[in-house]
Amino acid sequence: MIDTELLKASVGALQEDRVNAVIDGFLAGEKSGEEARLALTACQEGMYIVGERFENGTYFVGDLVFAGSLLAAAVEKLKPLLGFGGGACQAGTVVLGTVEGDIHFIGKNLFKTMLEAANFRVIDIGIDQPPRAFAEAAEKYRPEIIGLSGLLTTAVDSMRETVEALKEAGLRKSAKIFIGGSIVNEGICAYIGADDYSRNAYEAVRKCREWMGQR
Numbered sequence: 001m002i003d004t005e006l007l008k009a010s011v012g013a014l015q016e017d018r019v020n021a022v023i024d025g026f027l028a029g030e031k032s033g034e035e036a037r038l039a040l041t042a043c044q045e046g047m048y049i050v051g052e053r054f055e056n057g058t059y060f061v062g063d064l065v066f067a068g069s070l071l072a073a074a075v076e077k078l079k080p081l082l083g084f085g086g087g088a089c090q091a092g093t094v095v096l097g098t099v100e101g102d103i104h105f106i107g108k109n110l111f112k113t114m115l116e117a118a119n120f121r122v123i124d125i126g127i128d129q130p131p132r133a134f135a136e137a138a139e140k141y142r143p144e145i146i147g148l149s150g151l152l153t154t155a156v157d158s159m160r161e162t163v164e165a166l167k168e169a170g171l172r173k174s175a176k177i178f179i180g181g182s183i184v185n186e187g188i189c190a191y192i193g194a195d196d197y198s199r200n201a202y203e204a205v206r207k208c209r210e211w212m213g214q215r
């Protein structure tokens with residue numbers, strides 16, 4: 001059993017040695033995909049602690065950078081266990097990117113990894129992407145799903161402008177729009193005009209699979 005409370009606290013405290021010890025210990029023992037997902041959730045919650053400490057002035061930008069690399073390394077280790085066991089056929093195409101003005105990508109990349117494990121084709125257009133970049137990618141790749149990632153408050157308006165750009169390009173109805181990142185909620189989803197939102201990549205992939213099944 002993985003100690004998720006210890007993992008969360010260790011990420012929050014930026015204690016790299018302890019984070020590695022908990023994850024390596026888990027990987028060396030009896031392990032399951034379900035536990036790996038719990039470990040990931042604990043890491044994500046640990047990042048919320050980092051965010052709070054940044055807000056109250058205990059941590060600085062350098063600490064955010066360190067937290068980012070700490071989490072990226074943990075995700076790399078847990079990745080092989082996070083599969084969905086997708087079938088032989090391709091599940092669908094997703095155009096994915098972080099919206100304009102926002103450079104956070106750890107969560108986006110995690111969602112991408114999980115989508116690929118579930119057999120989706122993912123066109124990752126990168127970070128800080130303007131509305132027209134999403135519209136161009138949607139025009140080119142004709143995805144069933146368009147994923148917008150954002151963690152900054154300012155990303156909300158970028159997301160809304162992206163949806164507007166897709167509408168103007170006549171591409172809004174051909175794809176479901178899924179927003180994600182620590183800022184999203186039901187109200188923001190409605191304001192933006194997206195189809196759904198999630199702060200959990202695993203749950204998001206499950207929804208993407210459901211959507212594809214409904215087509």
Ligand code: B12
Pocket residue numbers: 043044047048050051052054055061064065067068071101102103104105106107108110111146147148149150151152153154178179180181182183197198199200201202204
């Ligand atoms: C690490 C980090 C950074 C790193 C990012 C490293 C990287 N390569 O991504 C660096 C140092 C670059 C950074 C910079 C900044 N950051 Co920062 N950062 C964080 C921190 C601590 C963790 C983010 C993270 O990686 N979380 C872990 C991942 C796994 O979680 P996640 O992103 O939420 O993703 C999950 C889900 O949301 C979902 N998901 C993600 N994307 C998508 C997309 C779709 C379509 C779907 C369906 C799901 C989905 O799946 C993931 C897994 O479940 C957060 C704190 C927080 N509360 O999130 C602050 C935070 C986001 N940062 C913040 C700030 C203020 C900044 C800076 C402005 C700081 C500065 N003064 O320079 C800059 C902004 C630069 C910019 N223009 O974007 C604030 C934002 C406040 C706000 N509301 O606007 C936060 C909330 C910290 C805080 N509490 O103050 N940051």
